[in-house]
Amino acid sequence: xxAMILAxxxxxxxxxxxxxxxxxxIPLLGKPIMESILEHLRDSGFDQVVVNTSHLAPxxxxxxxxxxxxxVEIAYSFEGLLNRGELQGQxxxxxxxxxxxxxxxxxxxxxxxxxxGDALIDVDFQEAVRFHKAAGAVATMILRDxxxxxxxxxxxxxxxxxxxxxxxxxxxxxxxxxxxxxNTGIYIFEPSVFDHIPSGRPFDIGSELFPxxxxxxxxxxxxxxxxxWVDIGAVPDYWDASRLAVSGGIRGYxxxxxxxxxxxxxxxxxxxxxxxxxxxxPVVIGGSSWIGDGAIVEGPCVIGAGCVIEPGAxxxxxxxxxxxxxxxxxxLERLLIFGSQxxxxxxxxxxxxxxxxxxxxDDARVKQEFDADQxxxxxxxxxxxx
Numbered sequence: 001x002x003a004m005i006l007a008x009x010x011x012x013x014x015x016x017x018x019x020x021x022x023x024x025x026i027p028l029l030g031k032p033i034m035e036s037i038l039e040h041l042r043d044s045g046f047d048q049v050v051v052n053t054s055h056l057a058p059x060x061x062x063x064x065x066x067x068x069x070x071x072v073e074i075a076y077s078f079e080g081l082l083n084r085g086e087l088q089g090q091x092x093x094x095x096x097x098x099x100x101x102x103x104x105x106x107x108x109x110x111x112x113x114x115x116x117g118d119a120l121i122d123v124d125f126q127e128a129v130r131f132h133k134a135a136g137a138v139a140t141m142i143l144r145d146x147x148x149x150x151x152x153x154x155x156x157x158x159x160x161x162x163x164x165x166x167x168x169x170x171x172x173x174x175x176x177x178x179x180x181x182x183n184t185g186i187y188i189f190e191p192s193v194f195d196h197i198p199s200g201r202p203f204d205i206g207s208e209l210f211p212x213x214x215x216x217x218x219x220x221x222x223x224x225x226x227x228x229w230v231d232i233g234a235v236p237d238y239w240d241a242s243r244l245a246v247s248g249g250i251r252g253y254x255x256x257x258x259x260x261x262x263x264x265x266x267x268x269x270x271x272x273x274x275x276x277x278x279x280x281x282p283v284v285i286g287g288s289s290w291i292g293d294g295a296i297v298e299g300p301c302v303i304g305a306g307c308v309i310e311p312g313a314x315x316x317x318x319x320x321x322x323x324x325x326x327x328x329x330x331x332l333e334r335l336l337i338f339g340s341q342x343x344x345x346x347x348x349x350x351x352x353x354x355x356x357x358x359x360x361x362d363d364a365r366v367k368q369e370f371d372a373d374q375x376x377x378x379x380x381x382x383x384x385x386x
Contacts, residue, residue, distance in 0.1 A: 001129075002108060003046045004098060005037060006185075007117040008054035008079050008091040013234035014118075016341045016349055022056040024117030025063065026232055029245050029256055029284055029302060030322075032063065033232055034117045035070070036253070041113075042071045044125040050107060051117070052097035054079040054089035077101050093202040095209040098189075103199055108191050114205075116185035120230040120241070122251055123186055127225060132188040135163060137221040139193055139213060142186040144224060149174060153233070154182035155206040157222050165220045170207040181222065183210075184229055235347035239336060242319050243300040247282045256284060267305065286322065308364040325364035337361060 011018030017026055024034035034051075041049060049072050053060050057078050067074030077100060080089040092100060098114065101107050111129060115121070123142055132140040143157055151174055158167040158178045167178050183206060196212050197203055213220040228251050230241045244250055257265040261274065263281020269288045272279070276293035279285075283297055286305030291297060296314045304322035309315060312328040319336040326332060336343040342361070343349040352362055 001046045001112065002048045002050070002110070003041050003113040003115070004101070004108075005034065005041075005049060005051045005115060005117045006094050006097065007034065007060055008052045008057075008089070008094075008097055009118075010055045010089075010091075011118070013347075014232070014238060015235075016343065017235070017238070017338050018055070020339050022053070022059055023232065025056075025059050026118075026238060027304075027321075028120070028232075028241060028253075030286060030304065031256070033120065034060070034064070036120050037115065037117060038064070038067070038070045038072060038074075040121060040123075041125075046072065046113065046125075048073045048075075050075045050077060050101055052077045052079055052091075052101070054091040057087065057089065075107075077104070091202070093208070094205040095197050096201065096203040098205075099194060099197040099199055099203065102191075102194050108189070108194070110191070112189055112191075114187045114189060118232045119185065120232075120250060120253070121184075121186065121227060123225055123227040123229075125188075128186075128188050128223065131163070131223045132221070135219065135221045137188070137219045138190050139210070139218070139220045140188040141165075141210075141220075141222050142184045142225060142227075143181045143222040144184055144229060145180050146182050148177065148180050151177040151180055151182060155210070157181045157183055159222045163221045163223055165210070165214055165222050168206075168210045168214055170211075181224070183222075235336075235343060235349075236345055239319070239345040242302055243317075246284050246300050246302050257287075263299065292328070306364055323364045325362055325366075327360050330360045332361065339363075 007024045009023060011023030014023055025032045051074060053076055061076050064074055079091045079097060080087060113125060128142060152171055156169040156172055156177045156179055157165055159165050169178060197209060230250055231237050232241055245253055255265055257267040259265050264279055264283050266285045267287030270285055272291040273293060277291050277295045279297045281299045283299040283301045285303045288305055289303055289307040291309045292311035294311045295309045298316040300317055302319045304320050306323040307320050308325040310328040313326045314331045315326055316333040318332050321338045324337045334345060340352050341349050342352055
């Protein structure tokens with residue numbers, strides 16, 4: 001079977017992370033979200049996958065290449081152009097991206113799946129396709145029920161007793177929502193859906209295609225299936241997903257490294273003396289990281305590869321990207337350190353360099369130079385740790 005992964009968006013709600021990596025490449029315990037999606041598609045019988053790209057497209061293509069090492073064939077549809085040596089993304093919308101691929105090669109020649117590249121799922125695609133075909137649908141969306149106060153974040157769907165969609169609202173106000181059933185961004189389509197998508201201009205699945213299908217009386221259905229859906233649509237979602245993953249709360253998600261104590265997993269080449277520091281799980285420590293003597297690390301906590309937690313440092317409930325250095329005087333609590341950004345679970349953030357705290361937390365690969373006051377504080381912290 002064939003599938004498409006939607007990966008062209010800018011990921012504005014996950015900034016500043018998506019200033020550096022496209023949303024499908026955001027790491028969950030060091031593994032890009034899209035890698036887990038590809039694995040599930042492969043295991044569900046999909047062998048050809050096309051990915052539309054735009055924002056930071058080379059990051060995706062350079063990682064996944066032709067898909068051979070993931071057990072699928074991957075092709076890419078870049079939405080943009082090269083201008084004076086610089087790639088400029090020009091995304092054409094989710095449905096527009098589908099149409100562009102179909103106009104190019106007629107790739108979608110039978111029932112196919114389309115899904116967003118920013119959520120971990122374990123949906124039963126075989127059951128979804130069975131429902132889709134039994135209903136005689138042109139399009140089927142996978143639905144789930146959410147608390148009413150959350151409907152404003154999603155496309156809301158009303159269905160009749162057969163599952164046929166009677167109304168679709170894209171991110172309505174809570175008081176205007178016609179139901180609490182929402183679109184998860186996972187779809188089954190027939191090639192005839194392209195009769196409803198114009199060529200050569202941006203077109204969106206949620207806000208344009210589905211309302212058009214409803215208005216045309218086309219066979220559009222929704223089905224609720226029991227599956228785990230871990231959305232990474234915004235910074236708070238990523239924060240929650242990381243904590244859920246490190247705690248073992250995502251079904252079938254393989255935790256990296258090896259367990260060296262209850263709830264504590266470490267990668268290869270980790271430098272750490274358990275008798276001289278305090279590490280309480282759940283914690284995942286990436287390869288080639290160093291936990292200094294006297295340091296305190298309290299989970300849920302994710303420490304990326306090549307990190308340095310200096311002697312005496314305190315790290316509580318944090319997510320640290322690769323090569324993060326936490327100095328001896330640092331007391332970090334409920335923070336996400338990604339590159340040069342310090343991010344709160346709410347999404348509020350500030351630049352580490354701009355804020356002048358680079359001597360407290362920064363990149364472990366940067367040569368350190370301290371003034372006299374900073375050196376005095378560091379020596380005091382090391383003395384306490386000893």
